[in-house]
Amino acid sequence: MKDAFLFSHTEETAGLPVFMTTLGYWQHQSETDRPSGFPDYQLHQVLGGQGKLVLGEEEYVMGPGDIFFLFPGVPHRYMPVSTQWEIAWVSFHGREASHLLSYAGINRSGVGKLRSGTLIKGIEQMLAMEGKDAADFEVECSKLLYSVLLDLKKLLIEPAGRNEELERLKPVLRHIAQHLHRPLPLAELAEVASVSPQYLCRLFQKTMKMRPLYYVNQERVSQSKKLMFIERNKKIYEIAHQVGYENPSYFCAVFKRHTGMSPEDFKKLHGLSS
Numbered sequence: 001m002k003d004a005f006l007f008s009h010t011e012e013t014a015g016l017p018v019f020m021t022t023l024g025y026w027q028h029q030s031e032t033d034r035p036s037g038f039p040d041y042q043l044h045q046v047l048g049g050q051g052k053l054v055l056g057e058e059e060y061v062m063g064p065g066d067i068f069f070l071f072p073g074v075p076h077r078y079m080p081v082s083t084q085w086e087i088a089w090v091s092f093h094g095r096e097a098s099h100l101l102s103y104a105g106i107n108r109s110g111v112g113k114l115r116s117g118t119l120i121k122g123i124e125q126m127l128a129m130e131g132k133d134a135a136d137f138e139v140e141c142s143k144l145l146y147s148v149l150l151d152l153k154k155l156l157i158e159p160a161g162r163n164e165e166l167e168r169l170k171p172v173l174r175h176i177a178q179h180l181h182r183p184l185p186l187a188e189l190a191e192v193a194s195v196s197p198q199y200l201c202r203l204f205q206k207t208m209k210m211r212p213l214y215y216v217n218q219e220r221v222s223q224s225k226k227l228m229f230i231e232r233n234k235k236i237y238e239i240a241h242q243v244g245y246e247n248p249s250y251f252c253a254v255f256k257r258h259t260g261m262s263p264e265d266f267k268k269l270h271g272l273s274s
Helices: 097-103 119-125 134-155 161-180 186-193 196-209 211-230 236-242 250-257 263-269
Strands: 003-007 019-026 030-034 041-048 051-055 058-062 065-069 076-080 084-091 109-115
Touching: 003 119, 019 119, 019 134, 041 097, 041 196, 058 065, 058 236, 065 186, 084 119, 084 134, 097 134, 119 134, 161 186, 161 196, 161 211, 186 211, 196 211, 211 236, 211 250, 236 250, 236 263, 250 263
Parallel strands: none
Antiparallel strands: 003 019, 019 084, 030 076, 041 065, 041 084, 051 058, 051 076, 065 109
């Protein structure tokens, strides 16, 4: 593959949820120092050789199969360590960019490891479109970029220890699913996992990206939606009691917080009101 540097030509795609700004491939990546960071998100995939990424006090040495992410405005520096450092990259932005990265478990600048050392298919397809009409090129790149970001979750190898932490949470998740109809104190959930309540909160935050209570409420709201479809004649207060809320007003407040609408509005929207 020859060196390539492609960039967005028009403002047309800037309103999309996510859009490419620059795209490229270097047979040998030179040293790059950005004390003020870069204005866009960046995804770099190492294809050959070795390099080093410096983020504040943290340093990472990377080789084939490694990938690194840079968030906007974060100071960084990266440089080759070997005589040749082969890299492909894509820069992007958009209102959904951070959410798509978060979906893959990426919430800050750093390094990850891919399950395969071959060039990510979507990036390869974007690079192959060099020379296409500008408008078509940018729209197609945005489509491919969206696909790449959605696929990152399964392309990345889970950090060491994460699978073990998820396994530790599974009995708690099963316990919650089986007892949504009644109160679930944090101490009870911690006992199921044989950990302290404080440690359970950290475990949930690390693996599920949310607090235990938020997860419980999320599951109760989801169950309440199913019940509204299955038992259409039930009153809202009856549904609330079935999913563990003694106070129907509190249930309605939680439901709206999670869905943006009241239970009654949800029923109307789906033609479930009697």
